[in-house]
Amino acid sequence: MNFDAKQADVASVILPPPMEQRVLDVRGLNFFYGKHQALFGVDLPVARGKITALIGPSGCGKSTLLRTLNKIYDLYPGQHAEGQILFNGENLLNPREAVEDAPPAAGPAINGDNARLRARIGMVFQRPTPFPMSIYENIAFGVRLHRNVSRAQMDEIVETSLTRAALWDEVKDKLDKSGLSLSGGQQQRLCVARGIAVEPEVLLLDEPASALDPLSTAKLETALIELKQSFTIVIVTHNLQQAARISDYTGFMLMGKMVEFRPSGEAFVRPATAAMRDYVTGRYG
Amino acid sequence: MRFDRHTRRKLVNYGFVGLTMAATAVAVIALLLILWSLVVNGLGGIGLHIFTMDQPPPEMPGGLRNAILGSLEMCAIGMVMAVVIGILAGTWLAEYGEGKRLAEVVRFLNDVLLSAPSILIGLFVYELLVRPLHGFSAAAGAVALAFVATPVVTRTTEDILRLQSNQLREAGMAMGAGKSYVIRAIIWRASRPGLVTGALLGFARISGETAPLLFTSLGNPDLSFALTQPMGALPTTIYQFALSAFDDWRALAWVGALLIAITVLAANIIGRALARGSHQS
Numbered sequence: 001m002n003f004d005a006k007q008a009d010v011a012s013v014i015l016p017p018p019m020e021q022r023v024l025d026v027r028g029l030n031f032f033y034g035k036h037q038a039l040f041g042v043d044l045p046v047a048r049g050k051i052t053a054l055i056g057p058s059g060c061g062k063s064t065l066l067r068t069l070n071k072i073y074d075l076y077p078g079q080h081a082e083g084q085i086l087f088n089g090e091n092l093l094n095p096r097e098a099v100e101d102a103p104p105a106a107g108p109a110i111n112g113d114n115a116r117l118r119a120r121i122g123m124v125f126q127r128p129t130p131f132p133m134s135i136y137e138n139i140a141f142g143v144r145l146h147r148n149v150s151r152a153q154m155d156e157i158v159e160t161s162l163t164r165a166a167l168w169d170e171v172k173d174k175l176d177k178s179g180l181s182l183s184g185g186q187q188q189r190l191c192v193a194r195g196i197a198v199e200p201e202v203l204l205l206d207e208p209a210s211a212l213d214p215l216s217t218a219k220l221e222t223a224l225i226e227l228k229q230s231f232t233i234v235i236v237t238h239n240l241q242q243a244a245r246i247s248d249y250t251g252f253m254l255m256g257k258m259v260e261f262r263p264s265g266e267a268f269v270r271p272a273t274a275a276m277r278d279y280v281t282g283r284y285g
Numbered sequence: 286m287r288f289d290r291h292t293r294r295k296l297v298n299y300g301f302v303g304l305t306m307a308a309t310a311v312a313v314i315a316l317l318l319i320l321w322s323l324v325v326n327g328l329g330g331i332g333l334h335i336f337t338m339d340q341p342p343p344e345m346p347g348g349l350r351n352a353i354l355g356s357l358e359m360c361a362i363g364m365v366m367a368v369v370i371g372i373l374a375g376t377w378l379a380e381y382g383e384g385k386r387l388a389e390v391v392r393f394l395n396d397v398l399l400s401a402p403s404i405l406i407g408l409f410v411y412e413l414l415v416r417p418l419h420g421f422s423a424a425a426g427a428v429a430l431a432f433v434a435t436p437v438v439t440r441t442t443e444d445i446l447r448l449q450s451n452q453l454r455e456a457g458m459a460m461g462a463g464k465s466y467v468i469r470a471i472i473w474r475a476s477r478p479g480l481v482t483g484a485l486l487g488f489a490r491i492s493g494e495t496a497p498l499l500f501t502s503l504g505n506p507d508l509s510f511a512l513t514q515p516m517g518a519l520p521t522t523i524y525q526f527a528l529s530a531f532d533d534w535r536a537l538a539w540v541g542a543l544l545i546a547i548t549v550l551a552a553n554i555i556g557r558a559l560a561r562g563s564h565q566s
Contacts, residue, residue, distance in 0.1 A: 036543075070459060075454070075455065075458060077384070117461075118462070123455075123459040125452050126452070129455075130458070131456070131475075133474065141460060145466075194460070
């Protein structure tokens with residue numbers, strides 16, 4: 001299908017990746033902060049080994065959507081989600097529901113166990129959140145939660161994770177220094193390294209570059225593009241150039257709804273909906 | 286004489302600044318006078334004998350060893366109790382009490398305890414431990430001090446933990462860790478300087494407390510480490526000596542007061558320095 005900008009003033013356009021490529025599939029998701037509904041029947045198909053970007057104006061629900069994927073909202077009583085988040089052959093929101101066309105299981109059943117879920121879907125936050133311990137221990141923290149490894153294995157995991165997050169060369173001589181002693185950009189890459197050290201299938205990033213300068217942002221983006229060889233990435237960003245530069249699919253959200261979801265190349269060159277066109281050209285709001 | 290609006294506002298402003306400065310000066314001058322009189326009256330009496338000899342009978346040479354060591358022992362035991370209970374209670378309030386009615390009640394009662402007259406705490410422990418066990422004891426003194434310090438530690442613990450960002454908690458949980466593990470391994474660690482500060486402030490608070498000890502550890506002119514026996518302490522010895530008619534006892538009371546003041550000052554300064562250090566990192 002090809003969308004012409006002139007004929008495209010439609011309410012919503014969803015062009016998902018084929019079913020067999022999906023690793024995570026959100027269908028008809030409603031989300032509530034207490035009584036306030038923040039997401040309305042949102043669909044989000046996430047393709048394996050790709051970068052999916054979520055864009056949209058502040059308050060459109062993109063971070064909320066991201067936070068449902070690893071169920072981190074669980075921490076707060078009063079927040080709840082309804083609908084389907086299909087992963088590993090299960091509906092994360094209702095482990096007992098029988099789902100037929102879900103992305104197949106690639107590991108042991110999750111069965112509503114948040115620890116197991118979060119070992120497979122990692123997250124990096126807006127502000128760098130190094131733990132108050134050494135760089136080495138920051139990486140080891142998550143690994144120890146899920147696996148027993150020898151010191152030698154751990155050394156190797158620490159090195160590979162930091163290398164993949166493009167941080168190894170900068171910190172290899174000071175692994176025993178506090179993670180808090182690093183610069184903001186380095187801290188954020190430390191958080192990425194920490195996230196991938198547990199070998200998740202999916203890595204969620206919530207505006208990871210919003211607190212970083214352009215140079216640190218560039219380093220982080222390079223790391224992310226390398227990482228999609230091994231991981232599926234979902235990234236929330238306010239930076240449209242960033243979404244266009246690194247993502248394979250882009251979801252544009254507005255007022256708690258998924259308005260447009262398409263391969264990024266087409267979506268940014270010729271937005272199909274009037275809303276996304278206005279947003280991308282800076283006419284929104 | 287009439288002023289225009291602008292001049293009047295300026296004058297009011299000067300007047301207000303003057304008032305606040307005067308009030309500050311009164312407080313600072315009072316503190317300096319207290320310290321000054323402690324130094325003038327106490328410094329001359331300080332010597333090695335203060336730390337090597339026990340408190341003397343009237344008009345005999347002596348020091349304050351029994352009182353210093355007694356104070357240290359009861360304060361240390363009291364602080365262990367206060368830190369354990371206070372940190373756990375403060376953690377519950379900050380991390381688990383959110384929006385719970387019980388947490389509001391506990392917080393309110395803790396604030397009441399924080400400002401309760403310490404002589405009431407002394408009487409309470411007297412009824413709790415001294416009367417039932419038929420005797421004054423160092424253990425009762427330590428418990429009374431713990432009652433005074435616990436609300437301080439609870440309060441600072443809650444405040445300090447609340448300073449930690451929710452994103453740090455989420456980051457720990459997002460790794461797959463449970464809530465209590467995140468609190469113990471990440472939040473407590475990030476708050477360590479603040480928690481130590483809370484403990485030091487609690488220690489500063491109890492190191493000069495007299496009233497809770499009068500009905501509990503009573504005082505003991507001889508050196509004793511037994512928890513089941515009455516025990517000397519600096520504040521009770523000062524209380525006894527300062528009211529006496531003997532010049533050398535009163536001199537020792539000044540020395541004891543100076544020692545307590547130095548300890549409290551040091552604990553406060555270290556506590557504040559640590560708290561400031563934690564904000565910078």
